[in-house]
Amino acid sequence: MILTVSHQKGGVGKSTISWNLAVYLSKTKKVTVIDLDVQKTLTYLHNIRNKNDFNVITFSDDKTFIDYINNHENIKDEIIIIDSGGFDSSMNRLAIMGADKLVTPVSSKFIEILGLQTYENILFEIEKTNGTIIQTNVILNNINPIVKDFKDIKNFINQSKHFNIMKSVLRQRADISNSVANGLGITEIKSNEKAVKEFKDFVKELNI
Ligand SMILES: Nc1ncnc2c1ncn2[C@@H]1O[C@H](COP(=O)(O)OP(=O)(O)OP(=O)(O)O)[C@@H](O)[C@H]1O
Ligand SMILES: [Mg+2]
Known part of the structure; x- marks a missing residue:
């Protein structure tokens, strides 16, 4: 299955969440990360981590990226996590x-709504060309x-047919930014229990 972490707005936590998902899910499943950032x-981070529990790959052109996605569309026993730019x-x-599943991180500041409106316009355009309905799981991060x-x-977020607001909330946790900086995930370090629980609740709610 393909899980894309996506928002055109910068700095909302796409890479942080993709990384932590890869670390955690790779304990039990085959995981490949596609780095579009x-x-x-x-x-x-994968170089710092220096482990082979999951792979991080990149693409330099649309054609090879499309071929890869098409070849992995119906693969059930592997999770492909795409960290969008x-x-x-x-x-x-x-x-x-x-994507089989989309995740969009946002903060709770009201100004985030403007960023989500821009993102929604992109989803509208994709739907128009593609003829499919796109919905994303919005996580407050x-x-x-x-x-x-x-x-x-x-x-506000729930008014849109494109956005499903998740019940889980990921708080600002120093352990999250510090562990990432060391090539580790929040679930691998001796960390604030609440931070780990929040993350595991988020993964459970994603129902991957
Ligand atoms: N839950 C969190 N707790 C603490 N810090 C966080 C959390 N989520 C994100 N951050 C911090 O916020 C900053 C931006 O996060 P990140 O780089 O993951 O965003 P991004 O959406 O991938 O950005 P870009 O669009 O530029 O790729 C980083 O410094 C990261 O450590
Ligand atoms: Mg990023």
Whole structure:
């Protein structure tokens, strides 16, 4: 199955979430990561990690990327995690089209809604050319632990037929940014239990 972590807005946590999903899911499943981020964040982290529990691959042109996706469409025993770049491009759109499941991280600040509207326009355009309905699981990420009320942003996000707001919330956790910097995932370090639980609850809700 292909899981694409996607948002054209930069810095929302796509690479962080893709990385942690790869680390955690590779304990029990075959995982390959496709790194579409121009900064090649996950390729870099994988080098630091220096383990072979999952692979990180990149593509330099649309044609080879499409061929790869087509060849892996119905493969059930492998999870392909695509870390999209934080911008609109043909390759990032292909990653949306090819996904069995989409995840879109956002913060809870109201200004995020503007970014989501831009993203939704991209989804509309893809639907028009493709003739398929696209829905993404929106995860509130990097949320200050003292913020408790998400009613407004959740209601707003849920008005769109493209967005399913997830019940899980990933808080801003120093253990998340620190573990990633060492080529590790939140589930592999001695960490704040709440941070690990939040992440595992998120994965459970994704129902991969
Ligand atoms: N839950 C979290 N807790 C703490 N820090 C986080 C969390 N999620 C993301 N971050 C931090 O936020 C910053 C941006 O995250 P990241 O690079 O994953 O975003 P991105 O969406 O991949 O960005 P880009 O669009 O530029 O590729 C990083 O410094 C990362 O460590
Ligand atoms: Mg990134």
